[in-house]
Amino acid sequence: GQNIDQPTEMTATEGAIVQINCTYQTSGFNGLFWYQQHAGEAPTFLSYNVLDGLEEKGRFSSFLSRSKGYSYLLLKELQMKDSASYLCASISGGYNKLIFGAGTRLAVHP
Amino acid sequence: DSGVTQTPKHLITATGQRVTLRCSPRSGDLSVYWYQQSLDQGLQFLIQYYNGEERAKGNILERFSAQQFPDLHSELNLSSLELGDSALYFCASSAGASLVDEQFFGPGTRLTVL
Numbered sequence: 520g521q522n523i524d525q526p527t528e529m530t531a532t533e534g535a536i537v538q539i540n541c542t543y544q545t546s547g548f549n550g551l552f553w554y555q556q557h558a559g560e561a562p563t564f565l566s567y568n569v570l571d572g573l574e575e576k577g578r579f580s581s582f583l584s585r586s587k588g589y590s591y592l593l594l595k596e597l598q599m600k601d602s603a604s605y606l607c608a609s610i611s612g613g614y615n616k617l618i619f620g621a622g623t624r625l626a627v628h629p
Numbered sequence: 630d631s632g633v634t635q636t637p638k639h640l641i642t643a644t645g646q647r648v649t650l651r652c653s654p655r656s657g658d659l660s661v662y663w664y665q666q667s668l669d670q671g672l673q674f675l676i677q678y679y680n681g682e683e684r685a686k687g688n689i690l691e692r693f694s695a696q697q698f699p700d701l702h703s704e705l706n707l708s709s710l711e712l713g714d715s716a717l718y719f720c721a722s723s724a725g726a727s728l729v730d731e732q733f734f735g736p737g738t739r740l741t742v743l
């Protein structure tokens with residue numbers, strides 16, 4: 520079956536670095552998304568990884584290991600506005616299946 | 630502002646009723662996606678339309694149906710509503726046909742079934 524796991528909640532301090540992990544078991548894997556969602560708002564796209572390795576985009580980086588079924592989102596120089604839920608989602612099955620994890624709620628404290 | 634619009638913003642109705650949610654994609658986008666987000670189920674992909682045709686299907690119930698019109702706006706019809714259908718329904722759009730294309734989400738319609 521298809522399954523995506525990520526921690527339910529994390530806390531971190533302003534200015535620090537936090538890593539949010541995501542593991543997936545999907546057949547016919549075709550890539551992994553990360554989205555940010557502030558409470559009561561729509562998700563916004565952060566990254567898409569299909570090849571192994573790290574992709575950096577400003578303060579945010581995303582890593583993928585296809586052999587391990589594992590991804591992480593790395594947030595550097597944390598700001599209070601980074602307090603949000605972070606959703607990972609996999610595409611599989613010939614680009615026809617899109618499955619989201621339950622999301623990780625990140626709280627950034629001063 | 631993503632450029633995707635959804636109406637209505639809020640909808641309150643009773644069990645057994647039928648409602649229609651509307652979505653207008655960003656200018657130039659040909660794909661429209663529908664999602665359901667409830668507290669216990671998280672974000673779930675329901676269905677994708679590309680240029681008027683169904684392109685990909687997720688966990689959409691048989692009581693739910695969608696279509697995309699020639700002007701590219703889309704409607705999601707929910708019928709025989711149950712309490713468990715109460716959720717935030719998001720529409721998203723993208724330029725291309727593939728699920729890997731970057732999607733831009735609308736503000737959502739909050740449906741409450743009493």
